[in-house]
Amino acid sequence: MEDRSHKVLLALVMLFLFAVIVLQYVCPGTECQLLRLRALSPAAAADPYRAEDETPARFVPRFNFSADDLLRRVDFNIKGDDLIVFLHIQKTGGTTFGRHLVRNIQLEQPCECRAGQKKCTCHRPGKRETWLFSRFSTGWSCGLHADWTELTNCVPSVVDSKKEVRLRPSRNFYYITILRDPVSRYLSEWRHVQRGATWKASLHVCDGRSPTTEELPSCYSGDDWSGCSLQEFMDCPYNLANNRQVRMLSDLSLVGCYNLSVMPEEQRNKVLLDSAKENLKRMAFFGLTEFQRKTQYLFEKTFNMNFISPFTQYNSTRASSVEIDRQTQQRIEALNFLDVELYEYAKDLFLQRYQYMRQKEHQEARRKRQEQRKILRAQQARLREQGENSSSADYTGNVERWRR
Numbered sequence: 001m002e003d004r005s006h007k008v009l010l011a012l013v014m015l016f017l018f019a020v021i022v023l024q025y026v027c028p029g030t031e032c033q034l035l036r037l038r039a040l041s042p043a044a045a046a047d048p049y050r051a052e053d054e055t056p057a058r059f060v061p062r063f064n065f066s067a068d069d070l071l072r073r074v075d076f077n078i079k080g081d082d083l084i085v086f087l088h089i090q091k092t093g094g095t096t097f098g099r100h101l102v103r104n105i106q107l108e109q110p111c112e113c114r115a116g117q118k119k120c121t122c123h124r125p126g127k128r129e130t131w132l133f134s135r136f137s138t139g140w141s142c143g144l145h146a147d148w149t150e151l152t153n154c155v156p157s158v159v160d161s162k163k164e165v166r167l168r169p170s171r172n173f174y175y176i177t178i179l180r181d182p183v184s185r186y187l188s189e190w191r192h193v194q195r196g197a198t199w200k201a202s203l204h205v206c207d208g209r210s211p212t213t214e215e216l217p218s219c220y221s222g223d224d225w226s227g228c229s230l231q232e233f234m235d236c237p238y239n240l241a242n243n244r245q246v247r248m249l250s251d252l253s254l255v256g257c258y259n260l261s262v263m264p265e266e267q268r269n270k271v272l273l274d275s276a277k278e279n280l281k282r283m284a285f286f287g288l289t290e291f292q293r294k295t296q297y298l299f300e301k302t303f304n305m306n307f308i309s310p311f312t313q314y315n316s317t318r319a320s321s322v323e324i325d326r327q328t329q330q331r332i333e334a335l336n337f338l339d340v341e342l343y344e345y346a347k348d349l350f351l352q353r354y355q356y357m358r359q360k361e362h363q364e365a366r367r368k369r370q371e372q373r374k375i376l377r378a379q380q381a382r383l384r385e386q387g388e389n390s391s392s393a394d395y396t397g398n399v400e401r402w403r404r
Contacts, residue, residue: 143203
């Protein structure tokens, strides 16, 4: 009986070793190595870059991106003329990220944030000039929640006067933004509007002018839309909450701004979506609300700037507390069908960039270890050679002494 139990135990051990060998061949990559390390070390399980939305860490890409699309490392010169421009889309977690930019980055000259003041002073080292264009550093200088069309036309003229433009070489403008799951973002905006938010100060400037009331009608007749139900919010055909992320990131000049009669609706939607995707892909950086730690990691790698404290993943928001049925969710998705497609594209690009940067990081670490091993082997070889030479010299000296 005892021999039989030993045989069973031996068979189990052999099966385990066989499984490990097979895993080495089937999945030799970095991700699988990390999985093996987690299995062997409980302390290693606390990976700060684990799947924050509880999906598998390894995903199947849907889109093909080039290495240039995936690699995001900019030579941001904070002491020169370079400028980071934050495009803040409503209800995407941009306020939290904006505070990180002014309060949580390790800088030679940190931003000066005083209690009671909405804006911080973010000067370049040794200069009285800002390196950051955002709500918390320069205010809403191009209008409340200015979009891509507004910012790209407004920021250069706000930052530099005509005289400075002639004297100063061309600046590098690095645009960044944060996106969010469209359904969660939409519900969050509804709750915000329900509490009295209007964003009336938004200019919506396009091709040199703001839209007329005929081009952009209001959803409500009073001072605000406080207390509106979700049904009322969804029923307004002019609601700017619909597909807000696509509109905020696209070049509206391509479709005649807010004049809906310029082209057919289907063509307009395609142009807007294609423009938003292209602008997002070309941006220096974008993050996703649902992936706070990965957003932090990619920003740090892109700009070579480190945050002092790690980002916190908040899974409980006002939007998450709203209970909706499947039919309502489907209608919100239909109202935001362009945003849904943009977010799927953005999420795929974001996760591919993250994996690409992590692989580059592991490759660089492996290269450094290999170089260190080469140096160590060379040092050991020199020591052995010196030892052999020393032994040979001692032996020769002894022979000479013996001959005397």
